[in-house]
Amino acid sequence: MKTNWTLTIDCADPAVVARFWCTALGYTEADPPSGWDTWEDWLTALNVPEDEWNDGASISDPDGILPSISFLKVPEPRTVKNRLHLDLQAAGGRAEPQHLREERIRAKAETLLTAGATLIREVPMENSTTLDHLWLQDPEGNDFCVV
Structure with missing residues (x-):
């Protein structure tokens, strides 16, 4: 059930x-x-x-x-990295052209940065310098990614 x-x-x-x-x-x-x-x-x-x-x-x-x-x-602050986080799927998937994926990721991230998010790190694709996703935190430090 x-x-x-x-x-x-x-x-x-x-x-x-x-x-x-x-x-x-x-x-x-x-x-x-x-x-x-x-x-x-x-x-x-x-x-x-x-x-x-x-x-x-x-x-x-x-x-x-x-x-x-x-x-x-809750009274206690966050003290360690989240073990569970949301991935905001803004890019449209790996079948999309890389320049378009990156444009969409950065546009979504910019909206969220304006709303109070913090950029933690740009994460490249494995063995590459091409952007895979952005790791951000919400206004209270909860991790999430824009992919």
Whole structure:
């Protein structure tokens, strides 16, 4: 039997990280629970103190196809390289001409750098100087690649 799932990213500021990933993935803020016009209305009805409203965030694929992603506030900072990361597939695949692949990778990365990402390293193809992908981090240092 299939198990439904979402991806959860631990972070210090869920709202900031969620906004970044909306830009990166073309996602939108998740809708509030059914019957509520806004998240604020829902949180108020549940008597959640306002200083806890940024303890979590959720984003979703506007087409409803891809998994949702949640962001959970945690007290500890990230201390080691992620063992799991997202690859944003911007290039169109290895069948595309290399100059076009690189142009697409760099264009996507530029958008993300403007949104708060940090470039860690340009990664060449094995035994080559030709760009394979870019290794970046989101505003809180979570690793991802643009390929």
